[in-house]
Amino acid sequence: MTQQNSATAILVLEDGRTFTGRRYGAAGETFGEAVFVTAMSGYQETLTDPSYRRQVVIQTAPHIGNTGWNDEDDESSQIWVAGYVVRDAARMPSNWRSRRSLDEELASQGIVGISDVDTRALTRHLRERGAMRVGISSTETDPQALLRRVKEQPSMAGANLVGEVTVPEAYVIPAEGTKRFTVAAIDLGIKTMTPRRMAERGIEVHVLPATATYAQVRATGADGLFFSNGPGDPSTMDDAVALLTEALDDGMPFFGICFGNQVFGRTLGFGTYKLKYGHRGINQPVLDRSTGKVEVTAHNHGFAVDAPLDRDTETRWGAARVSHIGLNDNVVEGLELRDANGHLKAFSVQYHPEAAAGPHDAAYLFDRFTDVLSTNQALNEGRA
Numbered sequence: 001m002t003q004q005n006s007a008t009a010i011l012v013l014e015d016g017r018t019f020t021g022r023r024y025g026a027a028g029e030t031f032g033e034a035v036f037v038t039a040m041s042g043y044q045e046t047l048t049d050p051s052y053r054r055q056v057v058i059q060t061a062p063h064i065g066n067t068g069w070n071d072e073d074d075e076s077s078q079i080w081v082a083g084y085v086v087r088d089a090a091r092m093p094s095n096w097r098s099r100r101s102l103d104e105e106l107a108s109q110g111i112v113g114i115s116d117v118d119t120r121a122l123t124r125h126l127r128e129r130g131a132m133r134v135g136i137s138s139t140e141t142d143p144q145a146l147l148r149r150v151k152e153q154p155s156m157a158g159a160n161l162v163g164e165v166t167v168p169e170a171y172v173i174p175a176e177g178t179k180r181f182t183v184a185a186i187d188l189g190i191k192t193m194t195p196r197r198m199a200e201r202g203i204e205v206h207v208l209p210a211t212a213t214y215a216q217v218r219a220t221g222a223d224g225l226f227f228s229n230g231p232g233d234p235s236t237m238d239d240a241v242a243l244l245t246e247a248l249d250d251g252m253p254f255f256g257i258c259f260g261n262q263v264f265g266r267t268l269g270f271g272t273y274k275l276k277y278g279h280r281g282i283n284q285p286v287l288d289r290s291t292g293k294v295e296v297t298a299h300n301h302g303f304a305v306d307a308p309l310d311r312d313t314e315t316r317w318g319a320a321r322v323s324h325i326g327l328n329d330n331v332v333e334g335l336e337l338r339d340a341n342g343h344l345k346a347f348s349v350q351y352h353p354e355a356a357a358g359p360h361d362a363a364y365l366f367d368r369f370t371d372v373l374s375t376n377q378a379l380n381e382g383r384a
Contacts, residue, residue, distance in 0.1 A: 009114040009138040012146045023138035024113035025106025032056040032082030033156045034134035036123045038281030042357020048075040050165035050189035051300045053231035056083035056134050060123050065102035068093025075191040083136045084113035112136050130276040157274050161232035165189040166210040173205040181373045184222035188259050189230030193356035197366045214246040224253040224373045227260025234262035234272045241267045248317050253376045255369040256348035264348040265305030268320045278302035282358035285327040297351040298358025305332045344372050
């Protein structure tokens with residue numbers, strides 16, 4: 001049974017708004033960008049998503065920790081959030097796969113958190129004022145002293161964090177069943193489930209560090225290139241843009257998700273910008289403009305692509321267009337690139353189709369990628 005911690009903790013936003021609660025997880029002090037997540041489940045996958053590097057996550061669902069922590073659902077090798085904020089922490093986890101409580105796992109990994117916070121008021125404040133820097137402390141009792149340290153922290157705008165989360169060395173996820181294709185996946189903060197979804201479709205996935213060159217991509221024998229999700233500001237990703245430019249020049253098919261969508265957008269010549277408070281949760285409605293279908297999707301992003309919704313944009317590789325839009329605010333949620341003959345050569349989405357955690361509405365995107373790989377292979381064989 002998890003004992004309710006009686007130690008006092010404070011949370012201070014950079015505009016001075018202060019909340020008092022109880023220590024949750026590790027004792028100490030932490031700083032980051034305050035963001036809220038609207039998912040009602042999947043907190044383990046959220047906490048282990050590298051895209052949350054340097055962010056303090058606020059859960060809008062009131063009861064957190066009910067199912068404890070298991071050894072199967074991690075999306076990476078560690079918890080990545082800078083801090084964690086909940087309202088009602090579970091006193092006793094109850095699930096047949098649970099191995100320990102969420103509080104115990106946070107403490108063991110040194111993640112400073114706070115519970116017994118009015119997360120509704122905190123979320124409403126961030127919706128009105130925007131995501132901002134924040135500090136949590138169970139050792140500092142003076143809000144003004146903590147506020148001074150909050151204001152010393154770097155902004156998420158301009159942050160290049162990929163180097164902190166990418167894999168140090170390449171590894172391979174073998175195809176399940178008969179191997180159909182090989183894909184080089186650039187790890188910008190990849191989640192465990194993503195290469196598995198490709199492997200399920202007969203794709204051998206070579207996961208490469210973010211520093212990989214196009215020569216290293218080609219050395220894998222790749223039929224296609226994939227860019228993953230990841231943290232930070234896409235305006236800092238010049239090397240990734242250069243790599244993708246080489247791939248598109250070479251005619252290699254491409255699929256990107258989340259951060260990969262933003263890098264794709266920059267490669268196509270579009271700008272990116274920081275959203276007021278971002279999209280984070282597993283219940284975001286998105287319209288696939290090519291089919292007219294609405295998907296409920298998993299999101300985690302604070303930046304977006306600035307591309308026109310009403311027209312195609314000509315690039316040196318063909319026509320680029322916005323393929324998906326968010327139905328809450330018309331934010332660009334996907335891009336696609338077609339050659340002069342109308343063949344789909346590259347595409348991306350801003351959300352997480354691997355569904356860990358989240359709905360499976362967007363699983364078809366992995367099938368779409370295999371279709372692009374298959375078409376490209378057939379076209380190449382026809383030219384031979």
